[in-house]
Amino acid sequence: xxxxxxxxxxxxxxxxxxxxxxxxxxxxxxxxxxxxxxxxxxxxxxxxxxxxxxxxxxxxxxxxxxxxxxxxxxxxxxxxxxxxxxxxxxxxxxxxxxxxxxxxxxxxxxxxx
Amino acid sequence: xxxxxxxxxxxxxxxxxxxxxxxxxxxxxxxxxxxxxxxxxxxxxxxxxxxxxxxxxxxxxxxxxxxxxxxxxxxxxxxxxxxxxxxxxxxxxxxxxxxxxxxxxxxxxxxxx
Numbered sequence: 001x002x003x004x005x006x007x008x009x010x011x012x013x014x015x016x017x018x019x020x021x022x023x024x025x026x027x028x029x030x031x032x033x034x035x036x037x038x039x040x041x042x043x044x045x046x047x048x049x050x051x052x053x054x055x056x057x058x059x060x061x062x063x064x065x066x067x068x069x070x071x072x073x074x075x076x077x078x079x080x081x082x083x084x085x086x087x088x089x090x091x092x093x094x095x096x097x098x099x100x101x102x103x104x105x106x107x108x109x110x111x112x113x
Numbered sequence: 114x115x116x117x118x119x120x121x122x123x124x125x126x127x128x129x130x131x132x133x134x135x136x137x138x139x140x141x142x143x144x145x146x147x148x149x150x151x152x153x154x155x156x157x158x159x160x161x162x163x164x165x166x167x168x169x170x171x172x173x174x175x176x177x178x179x180x181x182x183x184x185x186x187x188x189x190x191x192x193x194x195x196x197x198x199x200x201x202x203x204x205x206x207x208x209x210x211x212x213x214x215x216x217x218x219x220x221x222x223x224x225x226x
Contacts, residue, residue, distance in 0.1 A: 042219065043220060046215065049213055103155030106153070
């Protein structure tokens with residue numbers, strides 16, 4: 001089975017500062033990894049995905065994530081936070097032979113003006 | 114807008130009553146997933162359809178829960194004899210096979226009193 005752990009349920013950054021949201025995965029087979037964002041009163045939206053191609057993945061809204069097998073990590077970053085980035089972020093994992101997606105518990109990002 | 118709609122958006126019911134939710138993905142979504150999300154948690158997998166076939170169910174899904182996708186288009190999730198512990202947000206997601214990109218609907222919030 002697969003799982004993800006998101007370190008830090010709440011992260012606060014100043015506007016313009018680096019955003020770093022942490023995700024570590026557990027999987028006995030090569031994983032496929034995802035980041036989703038959920039704005040208040042909206043459904044989850046896919047930010048980016050890793051499916052065994054390039055280890056550095058670029059997504060929407062200036063976000064990117066790097067797959068590091070040695071660290072079993074898939075951290076989400078953005079060089080400069082914007083007020084509109086305030087939301088809940090979820091990391092998720094599956095495998096190419098599986099049908100279940102396993103989500104982390106989420107990280108709430110607050111951007112301070 | 115992901116193109117995935119869910120109805121109703123909110124449902125308040127008394128304990129012991131049956132409820133049914135509907136999910137309408139776009140036509141390209143031959144895969145359809147149901148998740149449950151409670152406060153402070155990520156989406157939890159409930160069940161999955163490939164076209165009209167229900168291929169996987171979570172072991173956490175009790176016998177009171179049933180889902181259908183009769184023509185491989187819309188899907189329904191029914192909860193019989195609701196309990197207070199069923200109170201949650203129920204999410205539906207559509208996916209085109211092989212894309213690993215899930216498009217979530219806005220969810221149905223169930224409150225059992």
